[in-house]
Amino acid sequence: MQVQNLGSEVGYELSRKWGYELSQTGYELSCSGQSRVLQVDCKHNDGQEARNAIFISLVKKLLFPLFSVINSNRIRSMYANQTLKPPEDVRGMKILDVNAFRKLVLIPGLRVPNQQTGIAVGKLKNMLLKMPGIKAIAEVSEDDPEHHTHKLFLFDPEKIKSIELFLKEREDVLNSCSINKESVQLYELELEYKNWTHHDVLRAVLPKQYDGVAGFSSVGHILHLNIRNEIMDYKHVIGKVLLDKIPTARTVVNKLDVIDSTFRNFEMEVLAGDGDFVTLTKENGLSYKLDFSKVYWNPRLGTEHQRVVSLLQPQDIVLDVFAGIGPFAVPAAKKKCTVYANDLNPHSYHWLEENLTLNKVKGDYRIYNMDGREFIRTVVKDKLVYHWSQEVQCDRMMRYHIIMNLPAMAVQFLDAFRGLFANYNSEQREKWSSYSEPEIYCYAFTKAEDGEKDVVEQAEKYLGAPLGNEHVVRFVRQVAPNKDMFCIMFRPSRELLFDSTSSQQLAGMTL
Numbered sequence: 113m114q115v116q117n118l119g120s121e122v123g124y125e126l127s128r129k130w131g132y133e134l135s136q137t138g139y140e141l142s143c144s145g146q147s148r149v150l151q152v153d154c155k156h157n158d159g160q161e162a163r164n165a166i167f168i169s170l171v172k173k174l175l176f177p178l179f180s181v182i183n184s185n186r187i188r189s190m191y192a193n194q195t196l197k198p199p200e201d202v203r204g205m206k207i208l209d210v211n212a213f214r215k216l217v218l219i220p221g222l223r224v225p226n227q228q229t230g231i232a233v234g235k236l237k238n239m240l241l242k243m244p245g246i247k248a249i250a251e252v253s254e255d256d257p258e259h260h261t262h263k264l265f266l267f268d269p270e271k272i273k274s275i276e277l278f279l280k281e282r283e284d285v286l287n288s289c290s291i292n293k294e295s296v297q298l299y300e301l302e303l304e305y306k307n308w309t310h311h312d313v314l315r316a317v318l319p320k321q322y323d324g325v326a327g328f329s330s331v332g333h334i335l336h337l338n339i340r341n342e343i344m345d346y347k348h349v350i351g352k353v354l355l356d357k358i359p360t361a362r363t364v365v366n367k368l369d370v371i372d373s374t375f376r377n378f379e380m381e382v383l384a385g386d387g388d389f390v391t392l393t394k395e396n397g398l399s400y401k402l403d404f405s406k407v408y409w410n411p412r413l414g415t416e417h418q419r420v421v422s423l424l425q426p427q428d429i430v431l432d433v434f435a436g437i438g439p440f441a442v443p444a445a446k447k448k449c450t451v452y453a454n455d456l457n458p459h460s461y462h463w464l465e466e467n468l469t470l471n472k473v474k475g476d477y478r479i480y481n482m483d484g485r486e487f488i489r490t491v492v493k494d495k496l497v498y499h500w501s502q503e504v505q506c507d508r509m510m511r512y513h514i515i516m517n518l519p520a521m522a523v524q525f526l527d528a529f530r531g532l533f534a535n536y537n538s539e540q541r542e543k544w545s546s547y548s549e550p551e552i553y554c555y556a557f558t559k560a561e562d563g564e565k566d567v568v569e570q571a572e573k574y575l576g577a578p579l580g581n582e583h584v585v586r587f588v589r590q591v592a593p594n595k596d597m598f599c600i601m602f603r604p605s606r607e608l609l610f611d612s613t614s615s616q617q618l619a620g621m622t623l
C-alpha cells in the first residue's frame with residue numbers, strides 16, 4: 113500500500129495560486145501569469161475523476177511535494193466529489209488491463225498515539241476504510257518523527273463527508289484520546305486493481321444496465337456461472353476477474369446450456385484458469401471428489417441430502433437408484449446402514465466408489481452401474497427378498513428406503529414396482545406377511561401452479577395406482593422461476609407389489 117502524506121505543512125493555497133486547463137497538448141498549469149504546459153498521458157475524454165487524479169499527482173510531483181490539502185478549496189471539492197469506485201474509463205473493457213484500474217484518491221487519516229489506539233478503534237471502527245489489501249490502521253512512514261509513537265487510522269471517505277463536520281461531531285473522541293485537530297489530514301492513496309472486490313470491478317467494467325454478473329456457484333476450486341447472452345462479449349474479463357478475486361477459484365467455467373443430458377452434467381466452456389475439472393468438495397462434513405465435466409453435482413442439494421440422511425437409522429437398508437457420486441449413499445453407509453447404490457453413468461460409478469473409500473466407509477455396501485429400471489427389477493427386488501427373509505428368521509423389523517433422485521424423470525421409473533414380486537407364490541409371500549414395506553423417496557419437478565397435486569398425479573400415472581393415504585409430498589426447492597422440485601414419500605401397497613395382473617395391466621396403459 114502506498115500512502116503519501118500530502119500535507120503536514122500549511123504552505124500554499126492551491127486554489128488561489130494555481131489553475132489548470134485541459135488543452136490540446138495536455139494539462140496547462142499556470143501560476144501568477146507564468147504558465148507551463150505539461151504533456152501527460154491523458155485522453156480528452158477522460159472523466160473528471162481521472163483529471164482530478166492526474167492533477168493531484170502533477171501538483172505533487174512537479175510543483176511542490178508538500179502542501180496543505182485541507183486549506184485548499186479545490187482539494188476540498190475534489191474530495192467531496194470523488195468516489196472509491198474504479199476509474200470510469202474501464203467501462204466496456206473486454207480484455208482485462210489491470211493497469212487501467214490505478215486511481216489516486218484522497219483519504220481522511222488520523223494520527224493516533226500508540227497508547228490510545230485501542231480506545232480509538234472502539235470508538236471509530238465503523239468509519240475505518242474497508243478495502244481488500246488495505247490496512248485501515250497503518251504505520252506512519254519511517255521518515256516521519258511520529259513513526260514510533262503514532263499509528264495512522266485511514267477512514268472511509270464515504271463516511272466522512274467533510275473534515276470540519278468530522279472534527280465537530282467527534283470532538284469528544286479526539287479529546288478523550290488526546291488527539292489534536294491537526295492530526296486529521298487528507299492522505300493521497302493510490303488504489304489499484306487488487307483493492308477492489310470482484311463486484312466493484314465487474315460493476316465498473318460491464319455496461320451499467322447489467323449491474324455486474326448475477327451469482328455464481330463453486331464446487332471445490334471450480335467456479336461456474338451462467339453468463340447472459342447480452343454480456344457474452346465480456347466472458348473472458350468476467351472469468352479472469354473471478355479467478356483473480358475469489359481465493360478458492362482455480363478454474364472458471366460458463367455453463368453452455370441447461371442441464372439436459374442423460375447424466376445430468378453440463379456442457380461447459382473454460383473462461384479462465386487451468387481447466388482442471390477434477391475437484392474436491394465438502395458437504396455435511398464429508399468429502400467428495402468428482403470430475404465436474406462428467407458427473408452431476410449440485411451444491412444446493414446439501415440440505416436435502418442431510419434431511420433424508422437424518423431419517424435413517426443404523427442397520428436400515430438403503431437402495432439408491434440414481435446415486436450420483438454418493439451424497440445419500442456415503443453418509444448412509446457412514447451411519448452404518450446397508451447401502452446398495454447405483455448410477456448409470458460410469459463416471460459417477462467411479463467417483464461413488466472413490467468417495468466411499470475417501471470417507472473411509474467401513475460398513476456394508478455394494479455399488480452398481482446399470483439402468484435404474486433394471487436396478488429396481490433386479491437388485492431392489494433381490495435385496496428386499498433377501499432382507500425380508502432375514503427379518504422372518506431373526507424376528508426383527510427392518511426399515512427399507514428407496515431413494516430416487518432424478519427429478520426430471522424418476523416418476524417414469526415407478527412402473528417398475530408394479531407386480532415386482534408377482535412371480536413369488538402365495539406360500540413364499542405368506543412368510544413375508546409381516547415384512548416392513550419399503551419407503552420410496554421419489555423426486556419430481558413441476559411447473560404447475562398446484563405443484564403438490566401435479567407431482568402426485570405424475571407419480572400415480574406411472575405407478576398405475578393411487579399413492580395411498582399415508583403419502584407425504586414435500587417441497588424441496590425452486591430450481592427456476594417457474595419450476596419447483598418436490599419429494600414424494602410413499603409406501604407402495606402390498607397389492608401393487610404382489611399382484612400378478614399389475615404388470616400386465618401396466619403394459620397395456622398408455623404412458
Ligand SMILES: C[S@@+](CC[C@H](N)C(=O)[O-])C[C@H]1O[C@@H](n2cnc3c(N)ncnc32)[C@H](O)[C@@H]1O
Nearest residue numbers: 374375408434435436455456457483484517518
Ligand atoms: C439428479 S442426479 C442425482 C445424483 C445424486 N443422487 C445427488 O443427489 O446428487 C441423477 C443421477 O441419475 C443418473 N442417471 C440418469 N439416468 C439414469 C438411469 N436411467 N439409470 C440410473 N441412473 C441414471 C445420473 O447419472 C445422475 O448421477
